[in-house]
Amino acid sequence: MPIVKLRTTKFFSRTSFRKFPDKPKADIVEIYRRLVGGEIKISYRAILVKCCFHEEKTPSLALYRDTQSFYCFGCGKSGDIYSFVQGIKHCDFKEALKIIREL
Numbered sequence: 001m002p003i004v005k006l007r008t009t010k011f012f013s014r015t016s017f018r019k020f021p022d023k024p025k026a027d028i029v030e031i032y033r034r035l036v037g038g039e040i041k042i043s044y045r046a047i048l049v050k051c052c053f054h055e056e057k058t059p060s061l062a063l064y065r066d067t068q069s070f071y072c073f074g075c076g077k078s079g080d081i082y083s084f085v086q087g088i089k090h091c092d093f094k095e096a097l098k099i100i101r102e103l
């Protein structure tokens, strides 16, 4: 199953949608699996993984599939799939789009 779809949802802000009408859509869990890797714990609502923004032994980074967003209970980082990739790869928004397209 391809993880990158061209469909956009209301989750994306209007400005960035206008600027990047073909913004790729991807599953945040799949992004984590491919860019970070490691154990993925699936619970009732969130998917808990080890945070890729701070050092930790127990997973406290929640990945939310319904909104394709993330929140870390340890360091407080949060955002959407684009800021997620930007944070992992230390790149800008355009570069993040490219990475998601090429996943």
Ligand SMILES: [Zn+2]
Pocket: 051, 052, 053, 054, 061, 072, 073, 074, 075, 076, 077
């Ligand atoms: Zn964290």
